[in-house]
Amino acid sequence: MTELANRNTLNNPAEVAQPLGSAEQALSIATLSHCYGARRALDNVTFAVMPASFTALLGLNGAGKSTLFSLVTRLFGIQAGSIRIFGHDIGGEPGEALRCMGVVFQPRTLDLDLSVRQNLLYHAALQGIDRREARLGAGEVLSRMGLADRESSKVRDLSGGQMRRLEIARALLHRPRLLLLDEPTVGLDVKARADILSHVRRLAIDQGIGVLWATHLFDEIIADDDIVVLHHGRMLATGKVGRVIDDAGTRDLHSAFMHLTGMSMSPGELAS
Amino acid sequence: MAKTQPAGFSIAQYFTCLTGIVWREGLRFIHQRERFISALVRPLVWLFIFAAGFRQVLGISIIPPYETYIPYEVYITPGLMAMIQLFNGMQSSLSMVYDREMGNMRTLLVSPFPRWYLLSCKLLAGTAVSVLQVYAFLLIAWFWDIEPPPIGYLTVLPALALSGLMLGALGMLISSGIRQLENFAGVMNFVIFPMFFASSALYPLWRVQEGSPMLYYVCLVNPFTHAVELVRFALYGKMNWVSLAVVGGCTAVFMFGAILAYDPSRGLSRRGPAGGET
Numbered sequence: 001m002t003e004l005a006n007r008n009t010l011n012n013p014a015e016v017a018q019p020l021g022s023a024e025q026a027l028s029i030a031t032l033s034h035c036y037g038a039r040r041a042l043d044n045v046t047f048a049v050m051p052a053s054f055t056a057l058l059g060l061n062g063a064g065k066s067t068l069f070s071l072v073t074r075l076f077g078i079q080a081g082s083i084r085i086f087g088h089d090i091g092g093e094p095g096e097a098l099r100c101m102g103v104v105f106q107p108r109t110l111d112l113d114l115s116v117r118q119n120l121l122y123h124a125a126l127q128g129i130d131r132r133e134a135r136l137g138a139g140e141v142l143s144r145m146g147l148a149d150r151e152s153s154k155v156r157d158l159s160g161g162q163m164r165r166l167e168i169a170r171a172l173l174h175r176p177r178l179l180l181l182d183e184p185t186v187g188l189d190v191k192a193r194a195d196i197l198s199h200v201r202r203l204a205i206d207q208g209i210g211v212l213w214a215t216h217l218f219d220e221i222i223a224d225d226d227i228v229v230l231h232h233g234r235m236l237a238t239g240k241v242g243r244v245i246d247d248a249g250t251r252d253l254h255s256a257f258m259h260l261t262g263m264s265m266s267p268g269e270l271a272s
Numbered sequence: 273m274a275k276t277q278p279a280g281f282s283i284a285q286y287f288t289c290l291t292g293i294v295w296r297e298g299l300r301f302i303h304q305r306e307r308f309i310s311a312l313v314r315p316l317v318w319l320f321i322f323a324a325g326f327r328q329v330l331g332i333s334i335i336p337p338y339e340t341y342i343p344y345e346v347y348i349t350p351g352l353m354a355m356i357q358l359f360n361g362m363q364s365s366l367s368m369v370y371d372r373e374m375g376n377m378r379t380l381l382v383s384p385f386p387r388w389y390l391l392s393c394k395l396l397a398g399t400a401v402s403v404l405q406v407y408a409f410l411l412i413a414w415f416w417d418i419e420p421p422p423i424g425y426l427t428v429l430p431a432l433a434l435s436g437l438m439l440g441a442l443g444m445l446i447s448s449g450i451r452q453l454e455n456f457a458g459v460m461n462f463v464i465f466p467m468f469f470a471s472s473a474l475y476p477l478w479r480v481q482e483g484s485p486m487l488y489y490v491c492l493v494n495p496f497t498h499a500v501e502l503v504r505f506a507l508y509g510k511m512n513w514v515s516l517a518v519v520g521g522c523t524a525v526f527m528f529g530a531i532l533a534y535d536p537s538r539g540l541s542r543r544g545p546a547g548g549e550t
Binding site: 073074075076094095096097098099101103105107108109111113114118121122123124125126127128129130131 | 279280282289291304379380382383390536
């Protein structure tokens with residue numbers, strides 16, 4: 001497994017994060033490790049997300065995806081390694097780093113009793129955006145996410161898909177150049193999932209935003225995407241999806257994942 | 273776009289952030305009527321039942337800031353005001369550390385403002401809510417013939433702000449220090465009750481001294497006693513400098529300690545292995 005990981009990393013030098021001179025990279029993670037007591041949640045993870053790209057962070061539950069998100073968003077302190085967002089070190093310049101970043105966490109983080117607008121205005125205040133500008137920005141991101149007519153609704157009255165779109169709208173309010181989404185489609189029906197996925201892909205293309213999309217669902221990833229395969233805290237492969245499949249010598253991403261992780265499971269079992 | 277933003281934040285932006293956090297806490301408070309009512313019922317039960325029963329047992333002599341003999345209800349009102357803040361401070365601070373409000377804490381902590389500033393704003397917002405609760409209590413108490421001088425309603429405001437901040441910061445410090453805390457009952461038994469009973473909230477300290485000199489000194493070093501006395505004096509338009517110094521000093525120490533000890537991974541890492549969210 002380790003050999004494979006090394007081989008894949010070495011084969012793709014372009015995708016390996018460069019801790020120095022990485023200003024052009026939206027997100028650059030280098031030799032990142034994290035432990036909870038004796039349990040190692042992340043082990044020497046290195047990869048980068050480029051602007052205007054869609055990078056899928058693929059891993060099963062327990063792979064270390066949420067730990068990675070907690071570290072990138074400064075929720076946890078870094079134990080070993082480094083994280084830079086557009087060249088700003090999250091440990092050294094957390095303010096500047098966080099300013100460039102929009103985040104959608106896996107658990108819902110909206111105030112259900114407040115209206116859509118109130119949720120957005122609160123977030124705007126947390127970014128130091130004044131009321132007038134925030135109102136304008138809120139209208140803009142809501143119409144972009146197809147929620148313009150729900151501005152006055154209570155969040156509690158929205159559907160699951162609409163809540164997720166609102167969280168994405170909220171994450172875009174301060175015009176970030178990097179968007180992080182931690183399993184944003186969990187618990188949504190097929191249509192809502194496809195809807196959100198296409199919205200986010202468009203953001204990467206139209207707005208030049210670098211997207212890091214954590215998922216355990218293979219069907220959310222297409223051949224053109226960049227991918228980072230995470231398993232038990234170790235990074236097994238990174239690069240273009242097509243290349244990862246070729247390097248693993250398999251036909252599709254699912255088989256490549258099985259090959260890399262040394263597992264044998266049906267896609268149905270994985271998805272569940 | 274973000275590229276054109278200057279580094280750092282202006283003072284106006286810091287202020288926008290503070291008002292936003294307080295505004296949201298206020299909105300949530302308005303929407304959570306149960307929380308508001310239960311916060312109000314507790315001191316009212318003390319006032320209507322406990323005080324009514326004890327007024328015959330306990331005689332109160334004339335002690336500052338009072339200038340006449342006062343009924344027992346009048347004596348314990350400042351103590352109950354501080355009790356509202358004590359409960360509020362412990363409750364809101366616990367939820368900041370443990371996962372109940374974790375989602376909201378995440379939203380707060382990905383804000384690019386410095387973490388110490390965000391936590392201070394959050395404490396201020398919790399204090400603002402506790403002050404609203406105290407005023408609601410004072411309004412009902414007024415109909416129960418608890419009538420401090422009109423100016424007292426104004427002069428008590430800064431005292432309430434300071435004592436609310438101290439108790440909120442203390443709550444945050446305690447919840448950061450305790451490793452395992454399954455529910456609120458633990459804090460009730462080990463923090464709230466001892467602090468409340470070993471203070472001047474229910475009985476003047478000279479009476480405590482008559483009964484137990486030892487307990488008298490415990491009450492004297494209890495910061496809650498000074499919060500009560502600060503509020504009591506302020507409610508009558510007077511200043512208790514010793515209490516102000518103690519409460520001010522404790523606020524600074526508790527806030528510094530709480531911000532230093534605040535660890536957002538605590539609420540998550542406890543849940544991590546069980547919930548599978550790693």
